[in-house]
Amino acid sequence: MAEFSKIYLAWRRGKDSRRHIVGLLERSEDNNVTFQYLPQTKDLVKSEGFIPYFEFQDLDKVYDNNVLQIFSHRLIKAERPDISSFYEFWEVNPAEAHDKFYLLGKTQGLTASDNFEFLAEYVYQPKVHFLTDLSGLSYISLPKDTVKKGDFLQYALEEDNKFDQDAVKLSFNGTDIGYIKKIHCRVFHQAPKQSLNVQVKAIEQNAIMRKIFVTVSAG
Incomplete structure (x- = not known):
């Protein structure tokens, strides 16, 4: 497939x-x-x-x-x-x-x-694996080093989100980090519950976190 x-x-x-x-x-x-x-x-x-x-x-x-x-x-x-x-x-x-x-x-x-x-628009399959950068960081203004390369993030489906019913919200140890980009988030709704891994791959930051790239893969 x-x-x-x-x-x-x-x-x-x-x-x-x-x-x-x-x-x-x-x-x-x-x-x-x-x-x-x-x-x-x-x-x-x-x-x-x-x-x-x-x-x-x-x-x-x-x-x-x-x-x-x-x-x-x-x-x-x-x-x-x-x-x-x-x-x-x-x-x-x-x-x-x-x-x-x-x-x-x-x-x-x-x-x-x-x-x-x-x-x-990725289709869920046991070997799904792709890179994406997170959205919403400009609204959150996360301090530098809130997350680091290699960290695994937690995710939750946010179906009541008024901007995108497919929204997927990310957090790290209770701190909101941002969202999976539109369209890329759809695969989370196809996958079995909490079966995907979201891991930080690269970061662009100065005093605050400007960009966070994460890999999304089947567990």
Whole structure:
């Protein structure tokens, strides 16, 4: 079973703004990839100033030509000397590194030039394993070293969350840490109760914790 067949396009107005799911890339059984915006995205044009992805301006169209080729420009070059460490960080299986759809989902297609990111909808299976960075840190302002590399975090489904019914809240020894990103959190609702491990892999911090990367894997 493939780790995922859907990747959602997320966008936010600025670094500390709320994340919105605006589009969907979907791969069919014959490996064709389509892209379309979600209906609610039209509302973001007026309310948040959303600007469509440059090559995909029509909010009503289902794109089915060169979709993956266009989005794959966000991937780093395989010829880079540090590519092995990059794949290792993002939990990329080297045997699958030729698959651009897979790479886009595993690495989130992040760039410094815009506020888009690509969030794979992982399907629960006994070998599920991926990296994600936590959301909500800008609202919590955790002091430096609240958690450290290697720490295991506790999680709880937060189905009454008014922003996302799939929300998964993280804590460490009773301290709220943040949330699993939208879309990535869905696998927690598929998995048997408390069967996933969430472990801190990397941290960006100064006086407060700026970013926390965690691996999510089946126990």
